[in-house]
Amino acid sequence: MLLHLEFDSDIPIYQQIRDQIVVGIADGRLRPGQQLPTIRALAAETGVNTMTVSKAYQLLKQEGYLQADRRSGTVVSGRRPPGEPEESTLRALRVSLSELRLAGLGKEDVARLVERLYAEGGK
Amino acid sequence: MLLHLEFDSDIPIYQQIRDQIVVGIADGRLRPGQQLPTIRALAAETGVNTMTVSKAYQLLKQEGYLQADRRSGTVVSGRRPPGEPEESTLRALRVSLSELRLAGLGKEDVARLVERLYAEGGK
C-alpha cells in the first residue's frame, strides 16, 4: 500500500489518498474484493490523522469504489457496471487536454501519451 | 466570454475561472493578443467579487497564459514555447484516465473520447 503524499501540495491530503487509491484500482494493484488497511493502520503508516484517512475512505465508498464489509473491514468493490463517465471526470479531462495543447503537444503526442498512461494502468 | 460558474462546487471560483479561460485559449475562442474583459467587467458579468477575478487573472499570468500589458489591460499571451507538460497536468490526467477505465471505458473508447475532446479545442 504505497502512498506518496505531498504535505505541502495544494491538493488536500484526503484527496491525494482518494486519487491514489482510484489509480491503484485501475492499475490492478488493488483488486476487487481485496481488503484495504484499516483506517488506523493507514493513518499510522502515512503519518496523517485518522480523520483524514476516514474522509478519503468515506468518499471512495460514496463513489462506489470501496465497500464496507462486515467481516473484513473495507474492501475494493467488484467491477461496477459500465456506465457514462462522470461529468466531473470529463471536465477535468478537458482542462488537462487544454493544458497539454497549450504546452505544445499535438494530436498525435496527446494520443500517444494517453495510450501510454492508460496502458500503465490495467496491468 | 461565457463562463459557467458553479457557486456550490468544491472547486474555488477563481480556479473555475482559471480553468475555463485555459480551455477557452486552447479552444481558440480566446486568441493570442486578444484583450480579456476587465476585472470589473467580468466580475459584474459573473456576479463575483473583483478580487476573485483578480486572483484568477494573477494565477493565469503567473502560469504564462495571460499578460498584463500595463497600457491596455490583460491580454492572451502569444504562443508559449513548446515544453514539457507540467507534472501536475500528468497527475490529473492519470486520475481522469483511471476514472474512465473504472467507468468501463476500454482503450478504444478512451482514445475516441480524447480525440473528440482534443478536436473540440483547436478552433
Place this chain on the structure above:
Amino acid sequence: MLLHLEFDSDIPIYQQIRDQIVVGIADGRLRPGQQLPTIRALAAETGVNTMTVSKAYQLLKQEGYLQADRRSGTVVSGRRPPGEPEESTLRALRVSLSELRLAGLGKEDVARLVERLYAEGGK
C-alpha cells in the same frame, strides 16, 4: 519576529513582509524547518489585515522560501538547491550598485559595504 513596516512607503506592505522574511532567512534568524507565526498572529502583531499577510506568505511559498505543511502551518523551507540567481535579483543589484557609485562610493567602498552586509547575514 520583529517586522518594521512602513505604511506610507511606496512598497506594498505584503512586499515589505516578503522582503524582511527573505532577509531573516538569509540572516539565520529564521531557520529551515522553523515554524512561522500564524497568519493571524502576524497580522495582529503588525496591525495589518490577514489577507495582506496571507499574500506575503503565498508569494514566499511560490518562490520556494516557505512551505505550507498542511499539518503544522507555515515553515521555512529546507535549503534550496543552489542555482542561478534570478534575473530580477541581478537587475535590482545593478541599480543599487549604480546608485552607490553615483553617491560617490568607489570600487573598494562598495566591496567593503557588500562584504559587511553579507557578513551580517549568515548567522
Place this chain on the structure above:
Amino acid sequence: MLLHLEFDSDIPIYQQIRDQIVVGIADGRLRPGQQLPTIRALAAETGVNTMTVSKAYQLLKQEGYLQADRRSGTVVSGRRPPGEPEESTLRALRVSLSELRLAGLGKEDVARLVERLYAEGGK
C-alpha cells in the same frame, strides 16, 4: 538612448525608465552635462505616454540625477558631492544580497559578481 522596457513587468514603466537612466549615468553612457531626449521624443521612441516619461524625469530631477537647463532642456547633473548612500539603496541591496545567498552564492561568489557588475558600469 536605448531603453528596454517590459510592459508586462511588475515594475512600473516610469520606474524602469528611471532605473535605466541611473544605470546609464553610472555606466558613463550618459555623461554630466549631456542633453537627454525631450519628453515627447523619448515617449515617441518607446511608445509610452508622455506623462510616464515626464514622471520619470521629474523623479530623477528630484533625486538630483538630472537638471532642467534653460537652453537645452533636461541634462545630466554634474557629479554630485560624495555622500552617504540613501537608506532605500541599502535596504534594496540587503534584500538582493539575501536573495543571492539563498540562491547558494557564497561570499566569494558575491564579491566576484559585485565587482563584475560594478566594473561594467564606469566605462
Place this chain on the structure above:
DNA sequence: GTGGTCTAGACCACA
C-alpha cells in the same frame, strides 16, 4: 486552530 476563500467597498498607482 490553521490556512483558504470570498465579499463589499474603498483608495491608490499607473498610463
Place this chain on the structure above:
DNA sequence: GTGGTCTAGACCACG
C-alpha cells in the same frame, strides 16, 4: 479607466 492594494469581517475546508 485600468489593475493593484488593503480593510474588516465572515465562512469554510482541512487536519
